Amino acid sequence: MKFLCTVKRVTDYEAKIRINSDGSDIVTDGVNMIINPFDEIGVEEALRLKEKHGGEVVVLSIGTSDSVQQLRSAMAMGADRGILVKNEGDMDSATVAKIIQKVAEDEQPDMIMMGKQAIDGDSNQAAQMLAEYLGWPQATYAFKVEVEGTDATVVREADGGMETVKVGLPAVITTDLRLNEPRYASLPGIMKAKRKPLAEKTLQELGVTATTRVVMKGLEAPPSKSAGQIVPDVDTLIEKLRNEAKAI
Amino acid sequence: MSKHLVVAEYAGGSLHGSTLSTITAAQKVGGDVIGLVVGQGVDSIATEMGKYVPNVVIVDDAKLANRLAQPWAQAIAAVAQNKGATHIWHGATTAGKDIMPRVAARLEAGMASDISAVVSENTFKRPMWAGNVIGTVEVTTDTKVVTVRPTEFDRATAGSETNIEKVETAIDDSRMSFVSFDEVKSDRPALTDADVVISGGRGLKGPEGFTNVIEPLADKLGAAIGASRAVCDAGWVPNDWQVGQTGKVVAPNLYFAVGLSGAIQHVAGMKGSKCIVAINKDEEAPIFQVADYGIVADLFDVVPELIEKL
Numbered sequence: 001m002k003f004l005c006t007v008k009r010v011t012d013y014e015a016k017i018r019i020n021s022d023g024s025d026i027v028t029d030g031v032n033m034i035i036n037p038f039d040e041i042g043v044e045e046a047l048r049l050k051e052k053h054g055g056e057v058v059v060l061s062i063g064t065s066d067s068v069q070q071l072r073s074a075m076a077m078g079a080d081r082g083i084l085v086k087n088e089g090d091m092d093s094a095t096v097a098k099i100i101q102k103v104a105e106d107e108q109p110d111m112i113m114m115g116k117q118a119i120d121g122d123s124n125q126a127a128q129m130l131a132e133y134l135g136w137p138q139a140t141y142a143f144k145v146e147v148e149g150t151d152a153t154v155v156r157e158a159d160g161g162m163e164t165v166k167v168g169l170p171a172v173i174t175t176d177l178r179l180n181e182p183r184y185a186s187l188p189g190i191m192k193a194k195r196k197p198l199a200e201k202t203l204q205e206l207g208v209t210a211t212t213r214v215v216m217k218g219l220e221a222p223p224s225k226s227a228g229q230i231v232p233d234v235d236t237l238i239e240k241l242r243n244e245a246k247a248i
Numbered sequence: 249m250s251k252h253l254v255v256a257e258y259a260g261g262s263l264h265g266s267t268l269s270t271i272t273a274a275q276k277v278g279g280d281v282i283g284l285v286v287g288q289g290v291d292s293i294a295t296e297m298g299k300y301v302p303n304v305v306i307v308d309d310a311k312l313a314n315r316l317a318q319p320w321a322q323a324i325a326a327v328a329q330n331k332g333a334t335h336i337w338h339g340a341t342t343a344g345k346d347i348m349p350r351v352a353a354r355l356e357a358g359m360a361s362d363i364s365a366v367v368s369e370n371t372f373k374r375p376m377w378a379g380n381v382i383g384t385v386e387v388t389t390d391t392k393v394v395t396v397r398p399t400e401f402d403r404a405t406a407g408s409e410t411n412i413e414k415v416e417t418a419i420d421d422s423r424m425s426f427v428s429f430d431e432v433k434s435d436r437p438a439l440t441d442a443d444v445v446i447s448g449g450r451g452l453k454g455p456e457g458f459t460n461v462i463e464p465l466a467d468k469l470g471a472a473i474g475a476s477r478a479v480c481d482a483g484w485v486p487n488d489w490q491v492g493q494t495g496k497v498v499a500p501n502l503y504f505a506v507g508l509s510g511a512i513q514h515v516a517g518m519k520g521s522k523c524i525v526a527i528n529k530d531e532e533a534p535i536f537q538v539a540d541y542g543i544v545a546d547l548f549d550v551v552p553e554l555i556e557k558l
Contacts, residue, residue, distance in 0.1 A: 120376065121376055122374075123361045125349040131318075132350040137423045138346075141346070157487060158342050159488075160488070161429055162432075165316065165426055167423060177481065177487070213358030214358045214359065214386070217386050222375070228537075228542060230536070230544060231542065232543075234543070238557055248558070
């Protein structure tokens with residue numbers, strides 16, 4: 001089986017996020033950058049399925065040459081090779097989906113694994129758009145993935161319970177948190193990753209024109225909450241909840 | 249003038265509250281609002297939807313009996329084109345997030361996800377970076393797809409007379425099929441609908457902390473139970489109890505954070521709550537920065553006392 005996994009370079013989920021002075025972007029100077037944690041779960045799942053069924057795991061990132069760091073990290077986990085599609089600046093989800101579509105048409109994977117959302121933009125759109133552009137089925141928010149022949153059975157995290165669906169391959173699958181716990185790269189893995197093939201492509205080579213269907217107009221801090229109060233005991237808490245907050 | 253198509257979400261024969269919040273968001277833009285009910289044998293859902301919007305369209309087809317993204321997106325996009333919809337709306341629920349990007353792709357429309365405010369007919373506000381940043385986005389295409397964070401909009405009120413119309417669209421076969429749904433059964437209110445939510449974190453020390461401390465308090469207050477990501481990951485409680493960026497977003501009238509540090513990603517899912525109470529023995533815990541009322545003490549002493557005195 002051939003797997004194509006996305007690895008987006010994002011700000012560390014533990015980093016303190018600050019907005020720059022003109023509200024056009026966040027400040028990334030001095031902020032640790034990581035693989036989108038949901039994408040990392042996707043790489044791990046592809047590696048496990050490869051260990052079971054054989055095949056190849058290809059990792060893809062879109063961005064500047066900084067994203068090579070995330071591709072090498074994924075290859076240190078065990079991915080076989082990387083593709084960097086070079087592009088500067090913001091992209092809307094449709095552009096991302098069209099880029100991955102072109103790469104998928106070249107690579108012909110059996111399964112595309114993506115995180116359910118990137119933890120920076122939190123849009124949760126690109127994978128589903130990609131599935132539609134390719135005309136493929138999708139299984140989002142995967143909790144468990146099993147491959148049998150030309151089908152994948154996926155247990156999904158749905159509202160109010162777990163849904164099981166069957167999708168014919170090739171398909172797009174997005175990962176939820178509990179799918180697996182990604183492995184740490186071993187030292188030999190890190191050394192080997194440096195020599196694994198990494199191809200670079202441009203939007204022009206792929207024949208994709210970036211769209212501006214969704215334009216970011218500005219960022220602001222969320223409304224701040226006024227400072228709360230520490231109460232000394234349960235009696236005071238109940239009194240405040242009844243008479244001040246009128247919450248009970 | 250704007251023409252809105254609001255897709256109904258339903259389960260167990262009744263309309264989901266998130267759809268009513270979505271109708272309110274559409275009404276804020278102004279223009280005609282049409283409800284869309286997709287499925288099989290959904291007349292009663294359409295009647296329910298018709299209490300809130302003046303026109304309802306039903307697409308009833310055996311191929312749509314289960315809510316699968318590929319055939320559903322096809323039906324929704326077809327009706328949107330047929331009706332000349334400028335905006336196509338859904339709640340930003342698991343179902344809405346799953347289906348609507350496919351609708352946007354089919355229509356080559358721009359999409360704004362999980363919006364928290366309507367600025368104008370093409371501009372919306374939405375939380376990003378786990379709610380640490382609010383982005384203002386403009387959708388530049390003529391047709392716009394929008395999913396709505398239900399907790400940010402009041403539910404629409406019933407009132408209007410309605411016309412219900414059945415529409416047929418050709419649905420292609422897809423390589424997606426439904427196998428089963430394993431419902432989490434609970435006598436408690438749903439997390440996203442509850443008036444009171446009691447959430448627990450690592451301070452509970454194990455699953456028995458939820459059973460012995462959190463559950464009795466939830467019983468007392470008729471509350472739903474939530475949890476931090478850490479305890480869901482540890483397997484103490486089901487994952488769908490998770491409140492946060494990667495779990496459910498809740499905004500109850502009263503939220504108890506018990507033995508929970510208040511990691512950024514958790515706070516992103518509950519800071520819209522009207523009144524937040526934090527109980528934690530670590531006075532440095534970040535949860536106290538968002539709490540309206542805090543008690544710095546051992547939760548194993550405080551919660552039983554609270555249950556007794558409430």
